[in-house]
Amino acid sequence: MSGSYLTLITFIPLAGTVLILLLPRQRVELIKRAAALFSLVPLLLAVAMWAEWGQRAAGAYGMRFLERLEWIPSLGISYLMGTDGLSFPLVFLTALLSFVAVMASWGMIKHREKDFFALLLLLETGMMGVFLALDYIVFYVFWELVLVPMYFLIGIWGGPRREYAAIKFFIYTLVGSVIMLIGILALYFGTGAVSFNMMEIASKAGGMLTWRAQLWVFLALFLGFAVKVPVFPFHTWLPDAHVEAPTPISVVLAAILLKMGTYGFFRISYPTLPDAARAFAVMFAALGLINIIYGALTAMAQKDLKKLVAYSSISHMGFVLLGLAAGTHLALAGAMYMNISHGLISGLLFLMVGAIYDRTHTREIPKLSGLYVTVPVIATVLAFGAFANLGLPGLAGFIAEFFVLAGVFPASVTWVALAVLGMLVVAGFNLWMMQRTLMGEKRAEYAELPDATPLELFTYAPVVALIVILGVAPGLLMRFLDGPAADIVLRLGGM
Amino acid sequence: MDWNLVTPELIVAGTGLAVLVLDLFLSEERRRSAAYLSLAGLLAALVASVRLLAAGLPDGSGAAAAGPGAGLWGGMLVADPFALLVKLLFLGIGLAVIMLSVDFVESRRIAAGEYNALVLFSVLGMMIMAGSRDLIVIYLGLETTAIASYVLAGLLRGDARSGEAALKYFLTGALASAVILFGMSLVFGGTGSTSLTALLAPGFLGLSGAAPVSGPLALAGLVLLVAGFGFKIAAVPFHFWAPDAYEGAPTPVTAFFSVGPKAAAFAVVLRVFAPVLLLGQAGGPPAVLPVLFAGLAVVTMTVGNLVALTQKNIKRMLAYSSIAHAGYMMVGLAVATPQGTAAVIYYLLAYAVTNLGVFAVVIWLNNRGTGDEISDYTGLAGRAPLAAAAMLVCLLSLIGIPPMVGFFGKFYLFMAAVEAGMAWLAVVMVVNSAVSVGYYYGIVRNMYLQDEPAGEAVRATPMVGTALGLTVAAVLALGFLSEPLSHLARLAGGGL
Numbered sequence: 001m002s003g004s005y006l007t008l009i010t011f012i013p014l015a016g017t018v019l020i021l022l023l024p025r026q027r028v029e030l031i032k033r034a035a036a037l038f039s040l041v042p043l044l045l046a047v048a049m050w051a052e053w054g055q056r057a058a059g060a061y062g063m064r065f066l067e068r069l070e071w072i073p074s075l076g077i078s079y080l081m082g083t084d085g086l087s088f089p090l091v092f093l094t095a096l097l098s099f100v101a102v103m104a105s106w107g108m109i110k111h112r113e114k115d116f117f118a119l120l121l122l123l124e125t126g127m128m129g130v131f132l133a134l135d136y137i138v139f140y141v142f143w144e145l146v147l148v149p150m151y152f153l154i155g156i157w158g159g160p161r162r163e164y165a166a167i168k169f170f171i172y173t174l175v176g177s178v179i180m181l182i183g184i185l186a187l188y189f190g191t192g193a194v195s196f197n198m199m200e201i202a203s204k205a206g207g208m209l210t211w212r213a214q215l216w217v218f219l220a221l222f223l224g225f226a227v228k229v230p231v232f233p234f235h236t237w238l239p240d241a242h243v244e245a246p247t248p249i250s251v252v253l254a255a256i257l258l259k260m261g262t263y264g265f266f267r268i269s270y271p272t273l274p275d276a277a278r279a280f281a282v283m284f285a286a287l288g289l290i291n292i293i294y295g296a297l298t299a300m301a302q303k304d305l306k307k308l309v310a311y312s313s314i315s316h317m318g319f320v321l322l323g324l325a326a327g328t329h330l331a332l333a334g335a336m337y338m339n340i341s342h343g344l345i346s347g348l349l350f351l352m353v354g355a356i357y358d359r360t361h362t363r364e365i366p367k368l369s370g371l372y373v374t375v376p377v378i379a380t381v382l383a384f385g386a387f388a389n390l391g392l393p394g395l396a397g398f399i400a401e402f403f404v405l406a407g408v409f410p411a412s413v414t415w416v417a418l419a420v421l422g423m424l425v426v427a428g429f430n431l432w433m434m435q436r437t438l439m440g441e442k443r444a445e446y447a448e449l450p451d452a453t454p455l456e457l458f459t460y461a462p463v464v465a466l467i468v469i470l471g472v473a474p475g476l477l478m479r480f481l482d483g484p485a486a487d488i489v490l491r492l493g494g495m
Numbered sequence: 496m497d498w499n500l501v502t503p504e505l506i507v508a509g510t511g512l513a514v515l516v517l518d519l520f521l522s523e524e525r526r527r528s529a530a531y532l533s534l535a536g537l538l539a540a541l542v543a544s545v546r547l548l549a550a551g552l553p554d555g556s557g558a559a560a561a562g563p564g565a566g567l568w569g570g571m572l573v574a575d576p577f578a579l580l581v582k583l584l585f586l587g588i589g590l591a592v593i594m595l596s597v598d599f600v601e602s603r604r605i606a607a608g609e610y611n612a613l614v615l616f617s618v619l620g621m622m623i624m625a626g627s628r629d630l631i632v633i634y635l636g637l638e639t640t641a642i643a644s645y646v647l648a649g650l651l652r653g654d655a656r657s658g659e660a661a662l663k664y665f666l667t668g669a670l671a672s673a674v675i676l677f678g679m680s681l682v683f684g685g686t687g688s689t690s691l692t693a694l695l696a697p698g699f700l701g702l703s704g705a706a707p708v709s710g711p712l713a714l715a716g717l718v719l720l721v722a723g724f725g726f727k728i729a730a731v732p733f734h735f736w737a738p739d740a741y742e743g744a745p746t747p748v749t750a751f752f753s754v755g756p757k758a759a760a761f762a763v764v765l766r767v768f769a770p771v772l773l774l775g776q777a778g779g780p781p782a783v784l785p786v787l788f789a790g791l792a793v794v795t796m797t798v799g800n801l802v803a804l805t806q807k808n809i810k811r812m813l814a815y816s817s818i819a820h821a822g823y824m825m826v827g828l829a830v831a832t833p834q835g836t837a838a839v840i841y842y843l844l845a846y847a848v849t850n851l852g853v854f855a856v857v858i859w860l861n862n863r864g865t866g867d868e869i870s871d872y873t874g875l876a877g878r879a880p881l882a883a884a885a886m887l888v889c890l891l892s893l894i895g896i897p898p899m900v901g902f903f904g905k906f907y908l909f910m911a912a913v914e915a916g917m918a919w920l921a922v923v924m925v926v927n928s929a930v931s932v933g934y935y936y937g938i939v940r941n942m943y944l945q946d947e948p949a950g951e952a953v954r955a956t957p958m959v960g961t962a963l964g965l966t967v968a969a970v971l972a973l974g975f976l977s978e979p980l981s982h983l984a985r986l987a988g989g990g991l
Contacts, residue, residue, distance in 0.1 A: 072978045075910075115876075137906075141897040148896060151936075155944045163944055171932055174894075178925040181906075185913040185921075193914070 005065050006081040006132050009045045009091065013038055013098070013124040020118040028113045032106050035117035039099040039124060046095040049088070058084070061199040062483070063134065071138070076195035080135040085480035086266055086336065087131045090259055093343045094131065096462060097255045098124040101248040103459040104351055108247055108358060109157060116157060119149040123252065130260050136184045136196040140177070146257065147173055150249070158244035165237075165244035172227050172237040180224025180264075183217045187272065190217070202272040202491075211275075218276035221269050228261030229317050232290045242310035247354025250306065254313050255347035259339050262320045266336065266488065270324065274491040278327070285325035285415055291318025292422035300429040305356070305363040308433060309349045312389060315426055316342045316397075322419060323404040327492045331407025333478065333485040334400055340477060341396035341470060345388045348463045352382040355456060356437075359449045365433060370442030377452045379438045381460055388467050390430040391423060396470035500547065500567060500574040503540040503582055504622050507589075510536025511615035518608020526607040530597045533611040534590060537618070541586040548579040570628040570690060577840075577987035578626035581762045584844055585625070588755045589618040591851045594962040595858050596747035602862065603745065605650050614751065617643035621759035625766070630679045630689040633763055637675065637727075640756055641668050647751070648744040660743025667736040671726030678719030685713025695770055714783070720767060721787060727760035728821045729814075731795040741814035746861050749810055750854030753817045754847040761824060761843055765836060769991045772831035789829035793923055796822025800930040809857060809867050812934055813850070816893065819931060820846050823924060826908050830915035836988035838907035841981055845892070845904035848973065852889035852966035855959060856882050863953045875942040879953040883942045885967045890935040892970045895928050900973040907981065 016038025020031055049065065056064045063082030071077050083091060102120060109116050126149070129142030147170055155166030184196075190209040191201050209217065227234045238258075242250050270277045295315030302308040316338065323335025355378050356371070357363050371379040388395040401423065408415050452460075470477055498505075513536070514529050521528055551574070567573075592614055600610050620639030627633050645668060649661025679689075686693035694713070725733040741749045772784055799819030806812035824846070827839035857867070859882055865871050876883040892901030905924065912921040955963065973980060 071975075072981070074978060074982060141902075144897050144902075148891065152943060155940070163940060166944075167932070167936060167940075170936070171929055174932060175925065175929045178895075178928060179922070182909060182913060182918060182921050182925065185910055186918065189914050 004067060005045060005049055006067055006083065009042045009049075009095065010081070010125055010128040010132060012041050012045075013121040013128070016121040017118045017125070020114060020121070023114065025114050031114050031117055035102045035121060036099070036106075038121055039095075039102045042124070042128070043095040043099045046092045049083075050092065053088070061134070062487070063199075064088075071135075076193075076197070077137045078135055078197070079138055080197060081132045081138075082134050083132055084484060085482070086484035087263070089336075089340050089477060089480050090131045090256075090263060090343075091128060093259070093340055094124065094127045094256050096466075097251060097343065097347050098127070100347065100351070100459050100463060101252050103455065104251065104354065105246075105248040107453070107455060108354060112156060116153070119152050120248070120252075123149040123153065127252075127256050127260070131263060134198050136188070136198060136201070139198070140181055140184065143177055143260070144174075146260070147177075150253070150257070153249045154241055154245045157246040157249070160244075161240070162244045165240040168237045169241045172234065176224045176227030176234070179220050183220025183224070186213065186217045186220070198268060198272070202268075205272045206275060209273075214273050214276045215279065218269060218273045218280060221264065221273075222280075225261040225264035225269065226287075228264070229258055229321070230261070230314065231287050231317070231321065232294055232314070235291075235314050238314065239307050239310045242313075242350075243304060243306050247350060247357070250310075250350040250354070251347045254310070254350055255343035258313060258317060259343060262317065262324075262335070262339055265320075265324055266332075266484065270488050271491050274488075274493065277324075278492060281325045281327060284321050285412070288318045288321030288323075288325055289415065289418045289422070291315060291321060292419055293318075293425065296422050296425035296429065300425060300432070303365050305365055305368070305433070305437070306350070306353050308365070308429065309346060309353060312349075312426065312429070313342070313346050315422060316346070316389075318422070319401060319404050319419070322408055322415060326404075326408040326411040326415070327489065328407040328410060329485050329489045330403050331411070332488055333481045334403025334405075334407055336481045336485065337396075337403055337470075337474070337477060338400035341388075341400045341467070344463050344467050344470070345385060345395075345397055348381070348460065348467065349385040349389060351456075351460060351463070352378060352385055355452065356382070360446055365436050368437040368443075368446075369440035370438075371446070372438045373442040374446045374449050375451045377457070381452070381464065383434055383438060384464060384467075386430040386434050388471075390427040394468075394471045396467045399471060399474045497567070501572060502543040503547070503586070504572075504619060504626070506536055506540040506543060507586075507615055507619045507622065510540075511612045511619065514608055514612045514615065518606075518612075521608070526601065527597060529607045529611045530593055530600070533593050533615055536615065537586050537589045537593070541583065541590070544579050544582050544586060547574055548576060548583065551576055551579065570692065571632050572623075572626055573628055574626060575987075575990045576983070577762075577766070577990050580840065580983055580987045581625040581758065581843070582622045584758060584847060585618050585621045585755065588751070588758070588847055588851065589614060591855070591962050591966060592747055592751045592755070594958045595750060595851075595855055597958045598862050598956045599745065599747050599858060603651060605745070610647070610650060613643045613647050617647065617751070617755065621755060621762075624759045625762040628691045628766070630682065630691070633766075634672075634676065634679065636759075637763070638672065640759060641672065644668070644748075644752065644756055647748045648740055650748065651745050654743070656743035657745065658743075660740045663736050664740040664744075667726055671723045671733070674719055674726070675723030678716045678723055681716030681719065682713050683716075685716060691767060691770075694767075695774060717768070717771065717784065718787065721764075721784075721791075724760050724764050725791065728757050728764070729818050730791050730821050730825065731798040731818065734795070734799070734818050737818060738811045738814040741817075742808055742810045742867075746810065746854065746858050746867075749813075750851060750858065753813060753854065754850050757817065757821065758843050758847055761821075761839065764828070765839060765988075766991060768828060769836045769988065772828065773833065773836075785829050785831045788825050788831075789917070789920060792822050792825035792829050792920065794822070795819070795825060796924065796927045800927050800934075803934045804930065806934065807868055807870070809869050809872070809938070812869065813853065813857075816931070816934070817850065819927065820850075820893070822927070823905065823908060826920050826924060827911055829920060830911045830917055832911060832915050833985070833988055834907075834914060835911040836991065837981065837984040838904075838911045840984040840987055841907050842904035844980070844984075845900040845973065848966055848969045849889050849892040849899070849901050852885060852963060852970055853893070855963035855966055856886045856889070859955045859959045859963065860953060862956065862959065865953070869937055869941060872938055872941045873945045882953065882955070882963075885963055886942065887939060888967055888970055890939060894932055894935055898971070898974045900970050903974045903977050903981075907984075 059066045066082040069079040126145035133139040151170045191204040299311035320335040323331040391398045620636045623636030645665040648664045651657035729737040796819045803815035827835040892899035895902045895905040909921045
């Protein structure tokens with residue numbers, strides 16, 4: 001059992017999908033319980049892996065829990081799964097937030113429950129596989145596997161413009177990922193066409209590909225990842241998808257799906273083509289700063305609470321890009337930290353938006369007011385999320401931003417200055433949003449609203465706790481990120 | 496002479512004749528027996544082909560008996576791995592089509608004996624096309640298939656559109672045959688032989704430093720062959736017959752057209768052109784051929800996909816979709832490498848299995864009174880969840896989403912293109928695949944995202960259900976079996 005952790009953690013949700021599809025449609029309670037169980041088991045497995053982490057010596061390529069099975073040997077494709085300090089925190093995040101999303105769906109999804117939970121678990125399998133696969137083709141299979149359930153989850157249970165948002169998401173990501181596939185093939189042939197193993201290709205690509213080829217391949221991969229992050233100007237699908245998606249799906253989208261893109265930079269682009277990465281550093285910085293400032297300003301202008309959180313995601317992903325551009329140890333570790341902290345914080349914020357919408361049936365900020373008086377518990381958690389979002393010291397977001405900025409400083413003071421400007425706007429829109437929704441006159445029509453249910457509190461609790469823990473004890477997470485960040489610095493040539 | 500090598504053909508021909516005779520003695524209620532007999536015959540031929548293929552594989556016991564080039568009458572009929580592999584495909588297509596037709600034929604009061612015999616003869620013609628290295632024999636196979644197909648298209652005698660389909664199919668088919676025949680005569684004039692091996696002889700096409708005496712003439716012949724077979728595989732600009740023929744023909748016959756004769760025409764194109772293209776790669780003058788195929792590929796997939804976007808009728812939409820897929824497959828020819836050839840073979844298989852799955856759903860619903868408009872599929876997920884799920888799997892495969900088999904088909908084509916330094920063709924395919932999402936997801940959207948109108952459950956008949964189950968299982972499983980399949984495809988392509 002302990003030998004095949006990664007296969008289990010990846011495919012147990014899929015087993016849940018199959019089981020739920022076999023259950024009769026009317027047994028809603030049973031379906032909900034099955035979904036909870038099949039998303040709880042991966043979380044427990046992740047905890048077990050964490051506990052065992054220290055005892056497991058790193059195997060080949062510095063990976064732990066390695067598994068390998070030949071699949072298409074004539075092309076050098078194998079089912080190769082493994083995890084290291086870069087991917088494991090994301091696996092943990094996926095396990096946790098998938099469970100949170102299932103629990104949040106219990107009360108929020110009120111039609112076609114069977115299809116919903118089956119698709120949500122299928123989505124979890126896809127996301128897990130993306131973070132664990134170390135073979136390009138297996139990686140790509142999981143990468144695409146995420147698309148299909150996401151399309152339906154937005155398209156069936158979404159808001160009024162759900163069809164448009166779903167197909168836009170699908171086409172954007174499909175084009176990006178297939179161009180990424182062509183880049184992968186160019187890498188494969190450029191390195192002698194022997195293996196799709198990510199680490200083997202990474203060790204050869206710099207020496208065997210011509211400089212021109214390296215630049216083109218880097219751009220092809222960049223396009224695939226940039227659509228997912230999303231990097232300006234490929235971001236327009238995100239606000240649509242977020243606004244239309246049902247709450248639990250927004251949580252998964254912001255907390256995990258976006259990280260697939262940044263993970264691609266850390267796992268593939270940078271280690272495989274470090275010279276090209278250095279050549280494109282200024283582009284990364286520019287796009288990162290655009291993401292930070294443009295995302296924040298646009299968030300400020302939103303009347304829709306959900307759109308505000310969506311644009312704030314774009315802004316925070318800019319910090320990851322900026323950290324990548326700087327390429328220093330601190331900046332890279334900070335960028336990886338941002339992946340996790342943003343996953344938790346944006347997940348929590350989307351949960352709160354959902355909780356408020358469930359009660360008031362509106363997400364329009366001008367129509368909300370005085371929530372502190374009517375629903376004090378929900379308002380407090382929302383305030384907590386907003387403060388974490390603006391980078392309040394003592395919470396996870398601050399650590400990430402601090403590391404990124406401290407790491408960017410040696411590379412460029414201008415970048416830091418511009419990023420700080422963006423942070424001011426982020427603080428501004430968060431505070432302004434709180435002022436308009438939480439404070440003010442209480443509205444008569446919201447006077448009788450029920451506050452958070454025990455089930456809701458149960459879903460918020462682990463996320464809130466982790467935001468605090470990662471804010472006061474960054475060593476817990478840094479212990480994982482240190483090694484991978486150092487490796488990338490080494491490959492970049494000790495910039 | 497080893498008659499053993501043609502047992503599959505003999506079985507299919509014998510079954511076809513037996514079905515015709517049996518039909519005379521069958522009462523109205525026992526008409527199904529014709530279909531059962533046909534299925535048994537196809538299955539027997541399938542088993543015989545598998546045995547021949549297994550014997551001919553390098554590690555098989557009878558390697559010498561059926562190795563590449565083994566054949567009857569000096570190569571007029573061959574049973575090399577390529578021929579056997581595509582024959583397996585044709586027989587599988589025949590089995591699926593007959594299973595899908597049983598209920599349709601009964602409910603539309605089509606003469607069962609004639610129908611099944613025609614399908615069998617058409618399959619026989621396809622097998623002959625794939626299993627010959629001689630232009631005359633290829634032409635005989637082509638006409639056997641074509642004539643049976645013209646009649647099949649017009650079998651709904653009370654339906655004017657069926658008659659229109661048959662007439663259009665016949666007229667363009669006859670024209671294509673004439674063009675092919677003219678091309679063959681030019682090739683014969685240039686080489687002095689009807690055997691395909693003459694195309695590769697030193698001196699022909701000006702290769703190997705010899706004087707290119709007859710090259711231009713034969714090259715013109717080859718270009719005419721491309722045009723003629725372009726009609727048969729419905730490549731743009733030779734495609735205009737396909738939408739009308741597909742829409743008007745009885746739906747199971749449309750399913751057959753979209754995979755059977757098309758795959759057979761592709762088999763001949765591979766048989767004729769793959770060796771020439773590989774020669775051309777060595778620096779010979781046929782460099783015009785890869786350019787020709789690349790141009791046809793780009794135009795065909797682009798026009799097919801763009802026009803498919805505007806279709807309201809599912810059969811017309813599938814016609815344009817099948818045009819687009821022919822375009823993808825020609826990428827494998829344009830790259831002019833052994834990998835490209837193997838990729839085309841793999842794609843043929845992937846496409847045939849997937850498209851049969853789509854048509855199985857269309858026929859299932861058609862039998863139960865659902866119309867052929869795409870709007871008729873609204874809310875299908877509620878009325879027939881299994882049909883909708885099967886359709887979804889097949890459409891994802893057509894788009895090329897892993898782990899469905901269609902992804903691996905595209906993947907091998909991508910690989911061949913990138914390896915040959917023609918990554919731009921792969922990029923054109925990517926853009927086209929994205930466009931195709933538009934119309935495939937039109938169906939998905941109707942099935943799953945639209946509100947369900949109250950309707951009663953639609954159940955499949957056992958025959959259609961079995962055929963659909965088998966094809967969907969293949970769509971899901973064949974991707975994971977890429978290793979042995981691509982190995983077979985490479986082996987088959989290598990023996991051409």
